[in-house]
Amino acid sequence: MTGKVPELIRCARAIVGGEERLDFAFVVNDGRIEDAGDFAAVQARRPQAQTRSFPADRIVTPGFINGHSHAYQILLRGRGDDLPFERWRSEALYRVIPQLEPEDVYWVFVAAFSEMLGAGITSVAEFFYLNGRGNGHAEAAIRAAAATGIRLVLARAWMDAPRVPEAFRESVTQARERTRALRAEFPEANVCVAPHSLHGASEEMLRAAAAFAGEERCDLHIHVAEGEAEVELSRERYGVPPVLALDRLGVLNERSVAIHAMYLTEDEKELLATRGVRVVRCPSTNLYLGDGIADAAPLRARAVVVGLGTDANVKPSLLDEMRLAAYLEKASRRDGGALQARTAFALGTSEGARALDLPAGELATGMLADFLVLGTEGIDPWSPPVNALVYRGEAAWVQAAFVGGRRAYAGDLSPLAGEAHRETARIARRCV
Ligand SMILES: [Zn+2]
CATH class of the missing domain: 3.20.20.140 (Metal-dependent hydrolases)
Structure with missing residues (x-):
């Protein structure tokens, strides 16, 4: 999600303005959200964009x-x-x-x-x-x-x-x-x-x-x-x-x-x-x-x-x-x-x-393309997802984190993070 080709992110479920939206989409280009709205409308405006879909067992939220x-x-x-x-x-x-x-x-x-x-x-x-x-x-x-x-x-x-x-x-x-x-x-x-x-x-x-x-x-x-x-x-x-x-x-x-x-x-x-x-x-x-x-x-x-x-x-x-x-x-x-x-x-x-004076925190046009893909197993179908996240949410629900459209977390400990934890343990032992 880094190149020059704009990418259309189709979300069966998303949190937009604090509310759940179904079949929502946004266009990521050069690290920013260029367009956002109902999937059909956004796709009609941006037919050249490559589509990437997150199905209904995931929910996409701002980072x-x-x-x-x-x-x-x-x-x-x-x-x-x-x-x-x-x-x-x-x-x-x-x-x-x-x-x-x-x-x-x-x-x-x-x-x-x-x-x-x-x-x-x-x-x-x-x-x-x-x-x-x-x-x-x-x-x-x-x-x-x-x-x-x-x-x-x-x-x-x-x-x-x-x-x-x-x-x-x-x-x-x-x-x-x-x-x-x-x-x-x-x-x-x-x-x-x-x-x-x-x-x-x-x-x-x-x-x-x-x-x-x-x-x-x-x-x-x-x-x-x-x-x-x-x-x-x-x-x-x-x-x-x-x-x-x-x-x-x-x-x-x-x-x-x-x-x-x-x-x-x-x-x-x-x-x-x-x-x-x-x-x-x-x-x-x-x-x-x-x-x-x-x-x-x-x-x-x-x-x-x-x-x-x-x-x-x-x-x-x-x-x-x-x-x-x-x-x-x-x-x-x-x-x-x-x-x-x-x-x-x-x-x-x-x-x-x-x-922090950052144009972020919303899946909206003009914002930085910083977003999360969460699993929905913990979200009861009868509860608004925002309530489920605030009162029951766990880090384990986070399946992926994107920053400026780039995937920075993919659901497991990366080799770099593993090395960093080992080094940090060594540093903590040394700092007596
Ligand atoms: Zn402080």
Whole structure:
């Protein structure tokens, strides 16, 4: 599905705009969806296209969008489990990740990206902070994405706080020049700027990153109010809570993507909406680390775009994140109707893509041809497929994942993914 000949994908069943469509079709050309609609109509418009059919025991859906990930944290599985946040950070994260060489990053990222593709994730925003020794590590992450075929948004972190490991730290000048170099060399990696957080970057660095995003017209990802500790730090250092502090520093505008954004006052939620900030929530990681409950409804009610991320990658599954997003909302509001399956599905697809500024997450004309072929054995015929996916869906249902029209996952562990898992086991043993 890569050549110059347009291909017409005929789907006995497809999910379009959150609804099931029967005998739907779309035309893939040069990585994009050029036309979409009822099969007969699309075929009449595009008689030259080669037809490829998926029968009624499959359902074709948009690929899932992972809005926030640290792929190398798969190395912390086991070691980081069951620790309070501060100990998780000092005894697992800060101990293991600084030991990685670029070659290690390549293999660990191939392993993590392969898991993601197998779970239906076709795009991932990697918040990448191993930059203290230059761009070698980030380049390895970009090579890993290319090797697996996953679509990458490299949110290239900037960190200069004295307490973070040297392997993550840079001067403002280094961060700026190296990020600019990555953007020039790897346009396919969608490199954007990511000042780590109020606690990971100085005021000077935060201001510089905001200026960089403005000059380069790129997105700016930043962790915001993941825990209550950051709220305290912000009040101490800046005299106001995190969103107000970031706003004063000029960080918040329509290019900004706030990761987590959990502990917010009503005024701060309002301000995120006013500034056009997008938000990515990471429900499973917030639960795993004991950070709190990532509810989305109060932001969505203000028309803030919300996506979902697998963050610590304890189990990289957007199906799980969608399910948790729905369940946590229902439980925290004591209202079973608080966040519906169709909305949860949108957070992991169309709305998640908007959060990353990617034309993806829908089987519609003009979108990137990123889609999944799922088996339908688990989908009860009397249930809308979106509900089945959100409440019962498993990675095992994913039979194939296509990114830009290319098949990036074909239903089994590829030889490359197998090698990457062996190498990752070796690296994890070494990083004591
Ligand atoms: Zn993060």
